[in-house]
Amino acid sequence: MRGAWPVDVIRTAEHAAMKGRPEGVLMQRAAAALAAECVAELRSVYAAPVAILVGAGDNGGDALFAGARLAARGAAVTAVLLAPERAHAAGLAALRAAGGRAVRTGADATAAVRGARLVLDGIVGIGGSGGLRPGAAELVGAITGTVVAVDLPSGVDADTGAVDGEAVRADLTVTFGGLKTGLLVGAGAEHAGEVRLIDIGLGLPEPDIRVLEHADVRALVPVPGPRDDKYTRGVVGVAAGSGTYPGAGVLCTGSAVRGGAGMVRYAGSAADQVRARWPEVVVSEGRPSEAGRVQAWVVGPGMGTDDAAAELLRDVLAQDVPVLVDADGLTLLAEEPDLVRRRTAPTVLTPHDREFERIAGPVGADRVGAARRAAAALGVTMLLKGNATVVAEPGGAVWVNPTGSPWLATAGSGDVLSGLGGALLAGGLEPGTAAALAAYLHGLAGRIAADGATTTAAGVLDAMPAAFRTLR
Secondary structure, three states, X not given: OEEEEOHHHHHHHHHHHHOOOOOOHHHHHHHHHHHHHHHHHHOOOOOOEEEXXXXXXXXXXXXXXXXXXXXXXXXXXXXXXXXXXXXXXXXXXXXXXXXXXXXXXXXXHHHHHHOOOEEEEEOOOOOOOOOOOHHHHHHHHOOOOEEEEEOOOOOEOOOOOOEOOOOOOOOEEEEEOOEEHHXXXXXXXXXXXXXXXXXXXXXXXXXXXXXXXXXXXXXXXXXXXXXXXXXOOOEEEEEOOOOOOHHHHXXXXXXXXXXXXXXXEEOOOOHHHHHHHOOOOEEOOOOHHHOOOOOEEEEOOOOOOOHHHHHHHHHHHOOOOOEEEOOHHHHHHHHOOHHHHOOOOOEEEOOOHHHHHHHHOOOOOOHHHHHHHHHHHHOOEEEEOOOOOEEEOOOOOEEEOOOOOHHHOOOOHHHHHHHHHHHHHHOOOOHHHHHHHHHHHHHHHHHHHHOOOOOOHHHHHHHHHHHHHHOO
16 A cells, blocks of 8 residues: 655655765655656657756755766756756756756757757755746746656645646656655646656655555455355445436446445335346335345435435435445435434445535645545545545545546446445445545446546446456
8 A cells, every 4th residue: 555645744754864864865866766767768868858947956956966867878968947046056066067058047948948858847846835937837838748747746736736827747757755645636646647656765654645556455355255145245225316317226236236245225216227237136115224134325326306315315324334425315415414423323425526515615626635624524434536536534544546537527437436335335344445445446447448438337337347357
């Protein structure tokens, strides 16, 4: 499992790591790794035109020392000094000694940036705030080659991923010591491109943010044993769908079936369609509380927002088992939030941004902070959907999902996620873990289903077995 940390924690670890070591040793480690990544991007280094956008401070120093290593290998390196009087002196001297050149902003700088096969973004580091200044933004706009960001794309907030103004859009971000939260969420994730983490020997504490990897998911997903039966594997109830939106019930129920539940009970208004598509599902014609024993419920997708749907939601939330609420259930919950506040059993909410706003106010630029605040205020596990889905528990634990895909932005995709999450809850997982695993597997299924082309929610559902097989 990977982790991510806020800037103040990274800074503290850097200061601790520098004690008792020669000055600049961490910078040299970072520069060596950065240069190696640039070589891999360039492939052919000799005479390759490289431009370095150099701001003040250590971030510019990392870029300059990396540039010196590239120049020593024969690259034609030009450093553009955005703050000449505050450029890292030792790094600049090393670049010049290796055969690189330095220019100030102007026509020569613009020409160097425009003609470069690779541009190193060393404008500002993790201590920066706000968007790029006009001169830097103009140079960034002239880039035509591959962009490699040093630690963090300039203009991105390291803690939140917020972009307030112009910012660098990197093809690759080489980050040092530990992942920064802003590389994983919101606009920051979009600007970072591929992120490669370089270990420079920081002693970091337990992570502020958790990022699941394939091995973690493989170890956590419930697998039936020789003594399991349909009941021990988990029974999940689904209250979804309606006469207007029967497909939501079919997709959500099917995802619970394929998500590993031993049995699925359905209690909703699309019984005929569910029964026709999923004959293994036990369909109840009564209230959810009369459907029989379950270990978890999913409620909300496509069930409508009328009085009957509101009563259905209350009936489900009154049961002393974990409940996942999505879609129409969230809209109804916004009118009666105490339904979840007073629950003692776990609740998982799975809103997109507009649904979140109805329940907890605007998401804003800090997606992790918003999810945390809502989880604490409502006493729920909050799964905030987005380009990088955030899962926050009321106790403070947070996951950021790395498998999201734009292809999942399609009608019914959330219904598939809900059914999968319900199946994992019924399998006995803690709510935060179940939600994080559901987001991971849902994203994986979306990638498999799309395979570079468009897909549908039904396609994502059909790809779920393949997503589970990749774990084995």
